[in-house]
Amino acid sequence: MLKLYCAAGTCALAPHIALEEAGAPFETVRLDLQRNDQRKPDYLALNPKGRVPVLATELGVLTETPAILAYVGQRFGAANLLPADPFAFAQLQSFNAFICSSLHVAHAHRTRGHRWSDDPATIHAMKAKVPETVAEAFRFIELHAFQGPWVMGQQYTVADAYLYAVARWMEGDGVDPAQFPRVSDHRHRMGQRPAVQRALATEERAAAAP
Ligand SMILES: N[C@@H](CCC(=O)N[C@@H](CS)C(=O)NCC(=O)O)C(=O)O
Known part of the structure; x- marks a missing residue:
């Protein structure tokens, strides 16, 4: 199993x-x-x-x-959690890659700064930047990547699970979810799904x- x-x-x-x-x-x-x-x-x-x-x-x-x-x-x-069309599948991969390589990495600077520096002042400075860099990543999703009502449009896909998982980090990262009404509405609807x-x-x- x-x-x-x-x-x-x-x-x-x-x-x-x-x-x-x-x-x-x-x-x-x-x-x-x-x-x-x-x-x-x-x-x-x-x-x-x-x-x-x-x-x-x-x-x-x-x-x-x-x-x-x-x-x-x-x-x-x-x-049916992936688009069948190759271009739409590539778009989904692009969305997921952005979360993995940009949004998640920005978030990690809050608690895992030691990965990038041994200098306490540098670690502190990286942490201070997190609300800005994480918000910037969500702004890109809100304005450019999220199609609505689901990430990929009408089809619910694995990208929705990924967006939901990372959107739950916003408050801890010092980001006000109210800035991102489409992502917040998605988060609310996701929270109602039995799965x-x-x-x-x-x-x-x-x-x-x-
Ligand atoms: N690129 C990896 C990142 C995985 C990752 O950093 N996971 C975090 C939790 S969200 C972790 O295991 N952190 C433990 C650590 O850094 O020691 C992925 O997308 O799966």
Whole structure:
């Protein structure tokens, strides 16, 4: 059975939602990032990057959220979570790549500045810039990338799960969601989907467990 290695409040929520939406048989393995579970030898043997998410499949391990999302969409094609048209699929990949390589990286400067500098003043300066850089990424999505009512227009896709997972970081990153009415409305509608509620409930149950 597929196994999703995840942690509460992270980008792993995106594949978690996608697996729920797909009706896939899977189980979750929860990591506690505060306890540095992602740096423990057993986990590094699975994913030497020391990050979540990981999707363990019969054929091997997959990392990187956009890759996992595309795999879930293709493997469970009947759920219709990817556009069939090649150009639309490339647009979805472009959207997901932007979240992964720009928005997520801007967000990481708030708590993971040590990846880029050892100098406390530089780390502080990078953190101070997060509200601006994260807001800039959401502004691009709001004005240029989001088609509406879903990311890709009429079709609900794995990109919606990814946008929802990262939009939940806004307040923590010092970004006022009211600046982005289309992304906020999407977040509200996503929160009403049973698959999203199931994924969040699993996260909460796991986080509450000792
Ligand atoms: N590019 C990776 C980024 C994964 C990533 O940075 N995940 C964060 C959680 S959102 C993490 O595992 N952080 C733990 C750490 O940096 O030690 C992806 O998209 O999957």
